[in-house]
Amino acid sequence: MLVLGLQGSPRKKGNTEFLLNEFMKESEKKGAQTHIIDACGGNINHCIGCGSCEKKGFCIFDDEMSREVYPLLRRADVILLATPVYFYNTTSHLKTLIDRGQALWSRRYKYLLEDPYNNHRKGVVLSIGATKGENLFDGVNLTAKYFFDAVGAIFDGGLTYRRIEERGAIASYPGILNDIKNEVERIVTPYLKRKKILFACRENACRSQMASAFAQYIAGDRIEAFSGGSSPAENINPVMIEAMNEKGLDMAYKKPQSIDSGVSQVTPDIIVTMGCSEECPFIPGVEKIDWQLPDPAGESLEFMRNVRDEIERKVFDLADGL
Ligand SMILES: Cc1cc2nc3c(=O)[nH]c(=O)nc-3n(C[C@H](O)[C@H](O)[C@H](O)COP(=O)(O)O)c2cc1C
Structure with a gap:
């Protein structure tokens, strides 16, 4: 924090x-x-x-x-x-x-x-x-x-x-x-008593950014959310920004970062991977959850909306289960 x-x-x-x-x-x-x-x-x-x-x-x-x-x-x-x-x-x-x-x-x-x-x-x-x-x-x-x-x-x-x-x-x-x-x-x-969750994907431009934002919005009192990518992009994805804006959520000032810099800030209690499982660091004692989600990079707004809604549902379930 x-x-x-x-x-x-x-x-x-x-x-x-x-x-x-x-x-x-x-x-x-x-x-x-x-x-x-x-x-x-x-x-x-x-x-x-x-x-x-x-x-x-x-x-x-x-x-x-x-x-x-x-x-x-x-x-x-x-x-x-x-x-x-x-x-x-x-x-x-x-x-x-x-x-x-x-x-x-x-x-x-x-x-x-x-x-x-x-x-x-x-x-x-x-x-x-x-x-x-x-x-x-x-x-x-x-x-x-x-x-x-x-x-x-x-x-x-x-x-x-x-x-x-x-x-x-x-x-x-x-x-x-x-x-x-x-x-x-x-x-x-x-x-400091919240569960620390690292959301990780490939570029930290779409999926893990959305998951981290939903976790903060839905359960920021119980989850300390952060995110990273195995191969971080230069900037976050503009189609993702548009899809999140449709939900009323602002993604301004967010920048992709590597999984390593995410982990260097805080040691997570849980790592949620979505498409980069094999490249994710193994940290002893840290629970790993894999979400099967398609990569929306380069896809349409419609595609992004479906991934966004699926991520929102999964974050709700994750927060409920804590
Ligand atoms: C330009 C100026 C204006 C001040 N105005 C007030 C004021 O309106 N009321 C007050 O109680 N003290 C006022 N003070 C006093 C400071 O608030 C006080 O000395 C404070 O402890 C300074 O904290 P610092 O050491 O972090 O700068 C003023 C001081 C200065 C230099």
Whole structure:
């Protein structure tokens, strides 16, 4: 599972950095993968309101956001929005990243496409301010809530601290490490208890991509799904994307990967093969299931629909049997 941290403070060794780093360390101790995006790196363009994402479904900019952040937002199980309070809101650095969430908002609310993982991803706020007013975090929380909804995450609270001003002062806040430990236990641990299933096919462009997406959509609370191919294609198949869009599911930002890189992320409990059984790695103690499915590469949309529906039925049965 992946915990993605969006770091919004420009102050090095500051309070937000401490909070986020400790959260990540604790998550890693539990067995999660973590990744931090520094929103203050200056590599993310401001949204210019051109409307291109609403017309074409994708942002026009080719920058860190498009190349790295959108795919990570789609891969993450938990998204942490970490920011000091600046004038009752997030820092402008983080707000730049948040505004670019408009491209994912468009896919969800203009194109009516759901990221398969929307129902199971969580959004959490880590925030710190110098003053003590009751409404100190209202602006951050409201912005976070709307951002999380746009990128397909369910807002689930977080940790906020008042009256912390000097650099690093949070480190001596009474019980801080315990608070973080408890929050990781509440947010991260349930994801680590899911069955890890690797769906494998030849190119990781159609069948295993569909199976993994259905597993996330139908049973993302019980299954950690990932996929790979014995001979991965350059890109996922456009006919497959169309067939999944007909079901309302969005396959944007997905890239074929090899079975080996799938397995290097997590050791699966179960491997489901579909057309690459003999090339699949043997991992002792891992259950192997083979689904007999025709390869839809190069076939018509009608053919793809039949394979898609068969995969959906099989994923339902698999999830039921867990
Ligand atoms: C430009 C700026 C604006 C700030 N605005 C607020 C504010 O509106 N309310 C508040 O309580 N603290 C405000 N602060 C204080 C910071 O939130 C506080 O010092 C925090 O601990 C900084 O965290 P960091 O070390 O992670 O950057 C502001 C600080 C700066 C530099």
